[in-house]
Amino acid sequence: MKVIMTTKIDLASMNIMRKLIENFGFREAEGEFDGNPVYSKDDTLILTTNDEMIYYDGLDGAINEQLGLTPEIIVFASRHSSKQKLPALTTHVTGNWGNAMYGGKDESLAVAQPAAMKLALMKMDELNDLGWTVCYEATHHGPSELDVPSLFIEIGSSEDEWVNDRAGEIIAETIIHVLENYKTAKFPVAIGIGGGHYAPKQTKRALETDIAFSHIAPKYAHPVKEELLIRAIERTQGGVDAIYVDWKGSRGETRQLAKRLAEELGLEFIRD
Numbered sequence: 001m002k003v004i005m006t007t008k009i010d011l012a013s014m015n016i017m018r019k020l021i022e023n024f025g026f027r028e029a030e031g032e033f034d035g036n037p038v039y040s041k042d043d044t045l046i047l048t049t050n051d052e053m054i055y056y057d058g059l060d061g062a063i064n065e066q067l068g069l070t071p072e073i074i075v076f077a078s079r080h081s082s083k084q085k086l087p088a089l090t091t092h093v094t095g096n097w098g099n100a101m102y103g104g105k106d107e108s109l110a111v112a113q114p115a116a117m118k119l120a121l122m123k124m125d126e127l128n129d130l131g132w133t134v135c136y137e138a139t140h141h142g143p144s145e146l147d148v149p150s151l152f153i154e155i156g157s158s159e160d161e162w163v164n165d166r167a168g169e170i171i172a173e174t175i176i177h178v179l180e181n182y183k184t185a186k187f188p189v190a191i192g193i194g195g196g197h198y199a200p201k202q203t204k205r206a207l208e209t210d211i212a213f214s215h216i217a218p219k220y221a222h223p224v225k226e227e228l229l230i231r232a233i234e235r236t237q238g239g240v241d242a243i244y245v246d247w248k249g250s251r252g253e254t255r256q257l258a259k260r261l262a263e264e265l266g267l268e269f270i271r272d
Contacts, residue, residue: 001037002044002179003063007053008036012079012155012162012171019172020046020077028165033066039092044179053078054103056180057145058225073113073149075175075181080137080156088156089170090129091120092137093214095144095235097221097228103142107228109235110213113149114189116182118212120153123174125207130166136192136199136206137233138218149237153178190242190270191232193224193258201246201272211270214240222251231260242268 004020006013020026021039029040036048047063048083049056053076056062064070080090095109104110117136125134143150153175155167192202192213197220215232217224233240243262245255262269 001069001071003074004044004046004175005053005059005074005076006046006048006266008048008050009052011159012168013077014215015155015163015165015168016077016171016175017046017048020169020175023169023172024176029138031067033063038067052103053143057104059143059144060146060148071148073116073179074146075116075178076150076152077171077175078154079151079162080154082157086156087130087132087161088198089124089132089134089167090137090154090156091117091124091151092216093117093151094142095139095215096142097139097224099215100142100144102140104144107225108144109139109228109232110144110146111149112214112236113151113182114212114214114236114238115185115187116149116178116202117151118180118206119181119185120151120174121203122207124170127170127173130164130170132161132167134196135203136213136216137219138197138199138216140197152257165226187212188241189214189236189238191229192242192244192246193237193254194219194222194246196249201249202244205244205272209243211242213244217254219249219251222254224254224257226257226261229257233265240267242270244270244272247271
């Protein structure tokens with residue numbers, strides 16, 4: 001079963017949920033999750049919680065406990081917040097390269113599904129008639145303690161955008177597209193090293209070539225520990241083919257570590 005996760009306290013999440021129900025035929029089903037109605041269509045459920053989703057470590061276990069099923073993938077329909085209030089449509093996997101400031105555990109990474117994130121990025125770019133930024137975000141918040149693949153797909157970055165009708169439609173359609181196609185989509189996969197939070201070079205690569213990104217470690221998270229970079233590779237569903245480095249956007253010791261690890265592990269090294 002595939003799960004779309006929403007929360008009552010997030011305006012963007014509720015916007016996206018409404019569009020999923022209105023436009024894609026989800027209907028209320030039996031049972032409750034965290035005291036809220038469950039909606040279903042075919043092999044997909046929409047679940048709703050009452051608090052911030054970034055703190056929901058063990059969500060896959062809670063779904064199993066409450067509904068008796070283990071999800072094969074979780075898509076978090078969420079808002080993105082930034083001080084710059086950049087109008088944006090974003091996707092990323094969760095986890096923390098260092099201290100956990102916003103959910104999850106220190107130095108812990110969730111399971112990435114690169115094909116799903118690439119499909120989300122491409123579909124948002126295709127549907128984006130708003131003129132907003134479409135991008136990956138670096139790995140940066142919780143939940144990190146999940147044993148099934150997951151990704152956030154978000155509307156950013158202020159209340160004006162979170163409640164935007166068209167943005168809700170775009171993300172709803174994107175989520176459906178991802179869930180229908182991620183298992184059969186085949187792309188070469190890279191771990192991303194360097195650059196800013198919105199991963200401009202990784203985003204450009206993914207939109208212009210066949211490469212799909214897993215975890216992305218931005219420059220502000222450097223230096224990255226070797227064991228954590230290896231963990232990022234291990235926590236990528238389907239495996240990793242390459243390590244990609246935004247060379248100028250990386251600190252020296254981290255880019256050299258990435259180059260050495262690629263050689264040692266027999267992965268392609270991509271320097272940009």
